[in-house]
Every structure is written in structure tokens, then in C-alpha cells.
Amino acid sequence: xxxxxxxxxxxxxxxxxxxxxxxxxxxxxxxxxxxxxxxxxxxxxxxxxxxxxxxxxxxxxxxxxxxxxxxxxxxxxxxxxxxxxxxxxxxxxxxxxxxxxxxxxxxxxxxxxxxxxxxxxxxxxxxxxxxxxxxxxxxxxxxxxxxxxxxxxxxxxxxxxxxxxxxxxxxxxxxxxxxxxxxxxxxxxxxxxxxxxxxxxxxxxxxxxxxxxxxxxxxxxxxxxxxxxxxxxxxxxxxxxxxxxxxxxxxxxxxxxxxxxxxxxxxxxxxxxxxxxxxxxxxxxxxxxxxxxxxxxxxxxxxxxxxxxxxxxxxxxxxxxxxxxxxxxxxxxxxxxxxxxxxxxxxxxxxxxxxxxxxxxxxxxxxxxxxxxxxxxxxxxxxxxxxxxxxxxxxxxxxxxxxxxxxxxxxxxxxxxxxxxxxxxxxxxxxxxxxxxxxxxxxxxxxxxxxxxxxxxxxxxxxxxxxxxxxxxxxxxxxxxxxxxxxxxxxxxxxxxxxxxxxxxxxxxxxxxxxxxxxxxxxxxxxxxxxxxxxxxxxxxxxxxxxxxxxxxxxxxxxxxxxxxxxxxxxxxxxxxxxxxxxxxxxxxxxxxxxxxxxxxxxxxxxxxxxxxxxxxxxxxxxxxxxxxxxxxxxxxx
Amino acid sequence: xxxxxxxxxxxxxxxxxxxxxxxxxxxxxxxxxxxxxxxxxxxxxxxxxxxxxxxxxxxxxxxxxxxxxxxxxxxxxxxxxxxxxxxxxxxxxxxxxxxxxxxxxxxxxxx
Numbered sequence: 001x002x003x004x005x006x007x008x009x010x011x012x013x014x015x016x017x018x019x020x021x022x023x024x025x026x027x028x029x030x031x032x033x034x035x036x037x038x039x040x041x042x043x044x045x046x047x048x049x050x051x052x053x054x055x056x057x058x059x060x061x062x063x064x065x066x067x068x069x070x071x072x073x074x075x076x077x078x079x080x081x082x083x084x085x086x087x088x089x090x091x092x093x094x095x096x097x098x099x100x101x102x103x104x105x106x107x108x109x110x111x112x113x114x115x116x117x118x119x120x121x122x123x124x125x126x127x128x129x130x131x132x133x134x135x136x137x138x139x140x141x142x143x144x145x146x147x148x149x150x151x152x153x154x155x156x157x158x159x160x161x162x163x164x165x166x167x168x169x170x171x172x173x174x175x176x177x178x179x180x181x182x183x184x185x186x187x188x189x190x191x192x193x194x195x196x197x198x199x200x201x202x203x204x205x206x207x208x209x210x211x212x213x214x215x216x217x218x219x220x221x222x223x224x225x226x227x228x229x230x231x232x233x234x235x236x237x238x239x240x241x242x243x244x245x246x247x248x249x250x251x252x253x254x255x256x257x258x259x260x261x262x263x264x265x266x267x268x269x270x271x272x273x274x275x276x277x278x279x280x281x282x283x284x285x286x287x288x289x290x291x292x293x294x295x296x297x298x299x300x301x302x303x304x305x306x307x308x309x310x311x312x313x314x315x316x317x318x319x320x321x322x323x324x325x326x327x328x329x330x331x332x333x334x335x336x337x338x339x340x341x342x343x344x345x346x347x348x349x350x351x352x353x354x355x356x357x358x359x360x361x362x363x364x365x366x367x368x369x370x371x372x373x374x375x376x377x378x379x380x381x382x383x384x385x386x387x388x389x390x391x392x393x394x395x396x397x398x399x400x401x402x403x404x405x406x407x408x409x410x411x412x413x414x415x416x417x418x419x420x421x422x423x424x425x426x427x428x429x430x431x432x433x434x435x436x437x438x439x440x441x442x443x444x445x446x447x448x449x450x451x452x453x454x455x456x457x458x459x460x461x462x463x464x465x466x467x468x469x470x471x472x473x474x475x476x477x478x479x480x481x482x483x484x485x486x487x488x489x490x491x492x493x494x495x496x497x498x499x500x501x502x503x504x505x506x507x508x509x510x511x512x513x514x515x516x517x518x519x520x521x522x523x524x525x526x527x528x529x530x531x532x533x534x535x536x537x538x539x540x541x542x543x544x545x546x547x548x549x550x551x552x553x554x555x556x557x558x559x560x561x562x563x564x565x566x567x568x569x570x571x572x573x574x575x576x577x578x579x580x581x582x583x584x585x586x587x588x589x590x591x592x593x594x595x596x597x598x599x600x601x602x603x604x605x606x607x608x609x610x611x612x613x614x615x616x617x618x619x620x621x622x623x624x625x626x627x628x629x630x631x632x633x634x635x636x637x638x
Numbered sequence: 639x640x641x642x643x644x645x646x647x648x649x650x651x652x653x654x655x656x657x658x659x660x661x662x663x664x665x666x667x668x669x670x671x672x673x674x675x676x677x678x679x680x681x682x683x684x685x686x687x688x689x690x691x692x693x694x695x696x697x698x699x700x701x702x703x704x705x706x707x708x709x710x711x712x713x714x715x716x717x718x719x720x721x722x723x724x725x726x727x728x729x730x731x732x733x734x735x736x737x738x739x740x741x742x743x744x745x746x747x748x749x
Contacts, residue, residue, distance in 0.1 A: 603742060605742070635645070
């Protein structure tokens with residue numbers, strides 16, 4: 001088992017080294033086969049690990065001591081349990097499909113850049129697996145940083161475009177802010193408990209050692225880390241900008257896997273989070289606000305990827321709402337279903353962009369239904385899934401979160417339903433504008449419209465099947481299912497306490513949310529089938545299209561003052577004070593040397609005069625006590 | 639004779655030497671003044687030696703106790719003679735180069 005688990009994570013690393021070091025040597029075909037093959041191999045080993053967990057339960061394997069000192073020991077351990085084995089399947093499974101898709105999507109790139117792309121992608125899978133497999137917070141943090149780095153590298157993949165570089169930097173810096181919180185939480189744990197291993201932290205004795213203030217502080221700091229990685233208010237603005245990267249990257253990193261790292265981390269540490277009522281409220285409120293805020297923005301966006309990006313932020317908000325109300329299995333469920341349908345939607349969008357020759361404005365599309373049949377059908381299935389229409393997968397996971405939210409507070413539920421309605425609205429606005437109606441692009445584009453090759457449509461079809469059926473792993477008991485997922489996760493998160501709702505209430509809640517979503521869905525189709533969204537006339541529309549001016553707010557409130565402060569340091573402290581001190585010392589030496597040099601006239605007489613005077617002075621100074629006087633006195637008075 | 643007289647004499651000689659070195663420009667006279675300072679010190683050495691060990695000499699004229707200062711004077715004179723030969727050679731070379739023995743012309747290394 002130790003070897004199998006090592007292989008899961010080593011294949012992508014081998015791929016990274018192979019493609020990264022040999023990027024100038026291998027042909028594109030070699031790179032594509034190898035990169036995809038390594039991830040598929042990793043997927044196969046993940047299945048083996050998953051089967052093993054099903055049969056024998058969770059296992060922890062020890063490789064070596066990462067840090068071993070008197071006061072703390074951090075082993076390099078991997079833990080494969082019910083939670084991480086699920087994540088392994090999602091990461092490597094969707095990862096393989098996206099690698100396959102990328103081989104066609106990126107085929108116009110030159111060979112070294114092609115290899116560079118796949119090297120980054122492999123490194124990303126490696127880091128993500130490290131994050132999920134690690135058996136302590138430090139190993140998780142290494143993976144955590146690794147995925148942030150790969151995200152940066154891939155957003156800035158087309159590095160000759162400066163805007164993309166800015167987007168990459170923005171993502172990296174936002175992530176770093178969150179990482180600082182995570183790091184502080186780890187330090188806090190080390191100081192208080194002297195260990196970071198899950199098996200030692202998540203025990204009753206450890207919890208007893210921590211005061212409630214400690215737990216609240218640690219969980220809040222961990223949540224700050226999750227905010228950065230999973231794009232929650234106030235650190236969410238990097239995710240929409242991250243769409244600068246290639247579309248498969250958006251699908252893999254910024255929709256399906258990396259952004260769910262925060263949810264994974266909180267689910268992993270659920271014992272700590274459940275112990276702090278305050279943190280849970282904070283998480284729920286931040287989650288639902290993020291969900292609503294980004295849903296309103298998504299309604300007015302016209303870039304196909306931007307809509308999906310804000311939709312991702314919104315869905316992540318739902319997951320955090322689920323975590324905040326204690327529905328950990330619901331959040332994980334939504335992570336899994338969301339990974340399928342959001343990867344599908346992004347890859348579908350990539351297929352559209354590919355067909356439209358890198359046109360991303362949905363106002364210039366329309367009527368693509370006939371030209372791109374497979375893309376259209378799979379995209380439609382993805383939209384239905386995310387809108388929460390039964391019996392598609394999104395319905396089950398979203399409904400589970402909403403039910404848990406209702407049990408906690410009906411307000412959460414009401415806000416959640418509003419968000420769900422907006423989700424249905426903007427997704428079908430996107431669908432209708434893109435695929436229905438008349439084609440609005442140029443003749444040239446219309447002439448070249450084509451369905452994507454098999455290596456792009458195959459992942460779409462597989463993901464569409466998964467999006468439709470993934471709900472089967474969590475059919476709630478009132479529908480006759482036994483909710484396989486929540487039983488599966490009991491060893492990790494314990495028994496769920498969401499049985500407070502009567503069956504009637506649950507049915508009513510379900511009916512209300514589904515009917516509202518359906519109404520929003522049909523309004524959107526009816527409205528955008530024929531006409532396209534014009535430039536907003538109202539102040540509100542403009543406000544939403546400009547994303548609540550949050551970027552501008554951050555720019556003015558944080559970035560500009562920081563820039564000014566840095567400018568002050570550069571111009572005044574650096575140039576005047578530090579350089580002044582250094583140059584001043586040099587100038588002083590030069591000036592005094594010039595003055596003192598005049599003494600050295602070259603006249604031997606002066607030299608001797610100074611010599612004599614100095615000698616006299618020296619004698620006076622050395623023998624300035626009365627010894628010399630006494631000696632002379634003795635001589636004279638013999 | 640009291641020792642003080644010797645000291646006064648030596649001081650006078652030494653001061654003449656110093657002042658001569660300082661104020662004269664003729665290299666030969668400067669050189670002579672240096673010799674003067676040297677011999678003022680020699681004289682003082684002998685005088686002090688006599689002062690401290692005078693009684694021993696009086697009692698035993700062949701005794702060698704305490705005559706190291708006087709022997710030292712001989713050494714100084716020998717070394718001074720060697721130094722004089724070198725110094726005079728330098729002055730001769732200087733005269734050949736500058737046709738003068740004025741030390742104020744010896745500032746060629748300036749700047």
C-alpha cells in the first residue's frame with residue numbers, strides 16, 4: 001500500500017520533471033502522451049487506493065521524518081481515508097480528462113511552450129495530491145503553496161501579455177494573504193500542542209488543552225487561509241481575473257480542484273471548527289454573502305469565462321455556507337458534483353472559444369446550437385445540473401446544503417434560495433445568449449465554426465454523464481436513497497446532526513427552491529432567446545457589470561496607499577537617509593583627506609619640526625606625572 | 639663636578655642640534671647637527687654611568703661592573719661613523735643631481 005500511495009503522487013512529479021527538463025527535446029506528441037499518461041496512471045493507482053480504503057478503512061503510511069527536533073516532530077506521512085480517497089479520485093479523474101482535452105486545445109502552441117504547459121499542469125496535480133494526502137498541516141501547507149505557485153504560473157502562461165501577468169500576480173498575492181493566516185494557525189497549533197499531525201490534533205485531549213479563545217483564533221486563521229484559496233469575500237477578486245489563463249486551466253484549477261482546497265481543509269479540521277460556534281457563524285455569513293455577491297455580478301457579465309468564474313465563486317460560497325452550518329458531507333458532496341459540472345461548463349466554454357477563434361464575448365455568439373451539437377448538449381446538461389433541477393447532480397448537493405442551512409436558520413435558507421434562483425438565471429442567460437437565437441459574429445467566424453475534435457468532446461461527454469449521475473452518491477433518505485456519501489464520511493466527520501427536519505418540511509423546501517429556480521430558468525431563456533443583453537442603462541446594471549467596484553475599492557483603499565508608502569520609502573528613506581548616510585561617509589573621508597593632504601608639503605624641515613614637536617608632546621603626555629620632576633629635583637638637591 | 643652641569647651641557651648641545659636641523663638648509667650643516675645630537679646623548683650616557691658607578695670605579699679601577707653604558711657609547715660612535723659615510727655619500731649624490739646641497743630642493747616626490 002505504501003508503494004501504491006507513493007506512486008499516486010510520484011507519477012505527476014515524474015511527468016513534471018520529464019516535460020519540464022526536456023521541453024526543448026520532445027515532440028508535442030510525446031509530451032501529450034506522456035503528460036496525459038502519467039495522470040491516467042495516477043488515476044488508476046488512486047482507484048486502487050480507494051478500493052483499499054473501502055475494504056480496510058483508513059490507512060496512514062510513514063515515509064520519513066520531515067522535521068525532527070527536541071520540541072517538535074513532523075513526519076512525512078500520507079493518510080488515505082474516506083475523505084482523501086474521494087478527493088484523489090476527483091483530482092486525478094478530472095485531471096486526466098483535462099489533460100486529454102488540453103492536448104487538442106493547446107495544439108497551436110510551439111513545442112517548448114506546449115511542454116511547459118503540461119509540466120505546470122503535472123506539477124499542479126502533484127501539489128494538489130500532496131495537499132490532499134498529507135497527514136499533517138505542514139505537508140498540507142506545502143501542497144497548498146504548490147498549487148498557489150502553479151496557479152500563478154498557469155494564469156501567466158501567456159507571459160507576453162502584461163494584463164495576464166498582472167492577473168497572475170494578483171492571484172498569487174491574494175493567495176499569499178490567505179496563506180499567512182494558514183501559516184499563523186499552524187504556528188499557533190505548534191505552540192499550544194507541539195504537534196501538527198491530524199491524528200494528534202483532532203483528539204479530545206488536544207481539544208481539552210486548547211482554550212475556547214485558542215480554538216476560535218486558530219479556526220479563524222485557518223478560515224483566512226481558506227478564504228484566499230477558495231476565493232471568498234474579501235479575497236475573491238483574484239478568481240475572475242484568473243480566467244486569463246488557458247481555459248482548461250480555468251476548468252482544472254479555478255473550478256474543479258484548487259479552489260476546493262479550502263473546503264477540504266475545513267472538512268479535515270471539522271472537529272476544531274465544530275468546537276467554535278463563532279467561527280461557524282463567520283463562515284456561514286461569509287459563504288452566503290459571497291454566494292449572493294458573485295451571483296449578482298455574474299448576471300451582468302458578458303465574457304463567457306467571467307460568468308463561469310463568478311458562478312464558481314458563488315458555488316464556493318454555497319460550500320462554505322454548508323461548512324458553516326455543519327453540513328460537512330453536504331459541502332464535500334457539492335465539491336464533487338461542482339467539480340464535474342463546472343469542469344464540464346469550462347471545457348464547453350473552451351470548446352466554444354476554440355470554435356469562435358478566441359472570441360469570448362457572448363454578445364457576439366448566438367445560434368451555436370446547430371454548429372456545435374455535442375458542445376451544446378453537454379453544456380446544456382451542465383447548466384441544468386448547476387441550476388439545481390432534479391434529478392441532476394447539482395440538485396442533490398445544493399439541496400442538502402440548503403436543508404442544513406434551514407435547520408440552522410431559515411434566513412440562511414431564504415438567502416440561499418435567492419442565490420440558487422440567480423444561479424439558474426445567469427446560467428441560462430449564458431446558455432441562451434450563446435447557443436440560441438441568431439449568430440451575431442462576423443461572416444469569417446461563421447464560416448469557420450466547427451465542432452471540436454474527439455479529444456475535446458470525449459472529456460465533455462464523460463463529464464456530462466458524471467454531472468447528470470453524480471447525484472446518485474448522495475440521494476437523501478426521504479427519496480429512498482441511503483446517502484452513500486455521508487455514510488462514507490462518518491469516520492472523518494462523525495454522525496451528522498441534520499435530522500431535525502421533518503420529511504414534510506424537507507419536501508416543501510425542496511419544492512420551493514426547485515420551483516423558484518425553474519421560474520428563473522425559464523425567464524432567462526425567454527428573455528435572452530432572441531435578444532442580447534445591451535449595455536446597461538440603469539445605475540444598478542452598471543454597478544453589477546462593474547463588479548460592485550470592488551476592484552476599484554481595493555485599488556484605492558489598499559493598493560494606492562501601499563504604493564504611496566513604498567514610494568515614500570524609496571524616495572525619502574532609501575534615497576535621502578540610507579544613500580545619504582553611505583555617500584556622506586564617503587564624502588566626509590574625501591573632504592578631510594583633501595584638507596589633510598595640504599600638510600604634506602614636501603618640505604623636509606616641516607617634517608622634522610612636526611617630528612620634534614610630536615616627540616616633545618609625547619614625552620609630556622607619557623611622563624606627565626611627577627616622576628620626572630621628582631627625578632630632576634633629586635638631582636638638584638643632592 | 640655635579641651631574642647637573644653635564645645635563646645642562648647635554649641639553650644645550652642637543653637643543654643646538656635640534657634647532658640646527660630645523661632651521662638650517664645646508665645639508666652638510668644639518669648632518670653635523672644630527673651628529674651633535676648624537677654626541678650629546680653619548681656624553682649624557684657616560685656622565686650617568688660615572689654618576690651611578692663612580693664609587694665602584696674608585697675602589698677597583700680594573701672592575702668591569704657598570705661600564706656597559708660606556709661600551710655602548712663606543713658602539714654608537716661606530717654606528718655613527720658608518721652612518722656618516724652613507725649620509726655623506728647621499729649628500730654627494732644629491733650635489734651631483736641638483737648642484738646644490740640645499741634640502742629645500744629635495745621635494746621632488748611632492749605631488
